[in-house]
Amino acid sequence: MVEYLSDRLDATFAALADPTRRGMLATLATGDQTISDLAAPYAMSLAAASKHVKKLEAAGLVTREIRGRSHICRLDAAALREAHAWTERYQKFWAGRLDALEAALATDIHKPERTEND
Amino acid sequence: MVEYLSDRLDATFAALADPTRRGMLATLATGDQTISDLAAPYAMSLAAASKHVKKLEAAGLVTREIRGRSHICRLDAAALREAHAWTERYQKFWAGRLDALEAALATDIHKPERTEND
DNA sequence: TAAATATTCAACCATATGGTTTAGTATCTT
């Protein structure tokens, strides 16, 4: 099963589209955290926070190491690289460097049966 | 009504989390397009494509100029700057430049009643 | 062993999302 760039971008951007999850990533940037740690700042159940972490994990933004009864989460910023690279192209557009944008578009990875640069 | 960074990021990332919409942005990077132009590559109704464009517009990624019966869409990459800036911080993390990350986190814009860097 | 702790699972709920179809509103063309 090949996992396509597009699918990973879907998951990554969707994971980032929630302020709770972005906050969790910010917390993780300061160091590894348990689920409880990550849940603490939010007015929601542990179960709800647990689901958020699971979504971050599914997007590859977070890895989990189970140690005893604690689940220790670690930021894995690698998945963000693709998202960052995607937005990068439009930054170039915004900056007026259309030549650079076109060069970037020309090097796109394509998913079969889809014609656009997604 | 102040519109908070977090809310705009929600809308931007959510808009980017769909391959149809990312494809539309890629098309728009090559020049202005009508709704029909944007819809053409996809196997969906015009109405469905129209909804996608509306979401891009709501996220501030696209502007629309109505000329006669045609709606001409233009890429507005400005909204992407915040998303790009957000992911930028984690790029620094990934690159091992933790000092730079911490500096970036320290300059965050905060929404009242929320403590995290979202 | 019993109780507390850390977390997930399952069922449920309200709302959002992405699609459809049909109808409606302008605008352009003939």
Place this chain on the structure above:
DNA sequence: AAGATACTAAACCATATGGTTGAATATTTA
């Protein structure tokens, strides 16, 4: 004026999302 074109609106549908609560599982502590 009539018809074609470009699009939006509204109603509808299936599934996803983000939350809840209560129960289950594992592990640590007393």
